[in-house]
Amino acid sequence: MSESSADAGVVQSRVQLERLVAEDELAGRTIAGFSAPSVGMRGTDLDGVTLERLDLRGADAEDTRLERAELRQSDLRTSQWRGALWHRVRAKDCDLTELDLTCAQLLRCELGPVRMARVKFHRARIQHTTFKDSELYSADFSGAVLVKTVFDGYAHATVSLSRTDWTGASLFDVDFKRANLYGAVLRNAVFVRCDLRGVNLCGADLTGVRLVGCETTGADLDGATF
Numbered sequence: 001m002s003e004s005s006a007d008a009g010v011v012q013s014r015v016q017l018e019r020l021v022a023e024d025e026l027a028g029r030t031i032a033g034f035s036a037p038s039v040g041m042r043g044t045d046l047d048g049v050t051l052e053r054l055d056l057r058g059a060d061a062e063d064t065r066l067e068r069a070e071l072r073q074s075d076l077r078t079s080q081w082r083g084a085l086w087h088r089v090r091a092k093d094c095d096l097t098e099l100d101l102t103c104a105q106l107l108r109c110e111l112g113p114v115r116m117a118r119v120k121f122h123r124a125r126i127q128h129t130t131f132k133d134s135e136l137y138s139a140d141f142s143g144a145v146l147v148k149t150v151f152d153g154y155a156h157a158t159v160s161l162s163r164t165d166w167t168g169a170s171l172f173d174v175d176f177k178r179a180n181l182y183g184a185v186l187r188n189a190v191f192v193r194c195d196l197r198g199v200n201l202c203g204a205d206l207t208g209v210r211l212v213g214c215e216t217t218g219a220d221l222d223g224a225t226f
Helices: 003-007 014-022
Strands: 030-032 050-052 065-067 070-072 085-087 090-092 105-107 125-127 130-132 145-147 150-152 170-172 190-192 210-212
Touching: none
Parallel strands: 030 050, 050 070, 065 085, 070 090, 085 105, 105 125, 125 145, 130 150, 145 170, 170 190, 190 210
Antiparallel strands: none
16 A cells, blocks of 8 residues: 555554644544654644544644544543634543643534543633533633533433532533532632523532523532532
8 A cells, every 4th residue: 555545544653643734634534543642733624533542642732623523432631722623523432631622612512421520621612512421520611601512411420510610601501401510619600591400519619600590490509608
């Protein structure tokens, strides 16, 4: 197989990945089965890619466009996606712990089940996105804007939204589906038409929070601070 025909198929090595990043020729490709920690992908067009069985821990993907993409069985812990665009991304069975999505845009994504503990969504904009059965313990949503987003599978599962930080966040039409928000910080956050029925807000910091047209029946506020 020639090098050019190989390029049209699966990207299977770090060397090949770095060359295609430099040429901005990764769109539409499957990238699978190798380790590339701390690889540089800043500003890359990743439209239509599939990332599978990869080790991309600590990768620099700042300002990258990840659109119509599939993430499967990959380790992206501590990778940097500040200012990135995630559009129609589906992620499953991945470790996204401490991923940095500060100031990123997430549009119409389906995330889960994945591990996302301590992920940073600070000042991110998240729209029409579903988090399903994904661990979001201590995630940072401070200053973020969420629109028509769903947190599914958090009512009786081992995953949670406990100790998440929503300081100064703005949420519109967000459905928490009885999620566990134990110890969360909602200081000065604004919730508009959100479904908070049955959520666990025990020990949460609700100082300055504003609720406009929200459903709150059955919410547990034991030990919460107002």
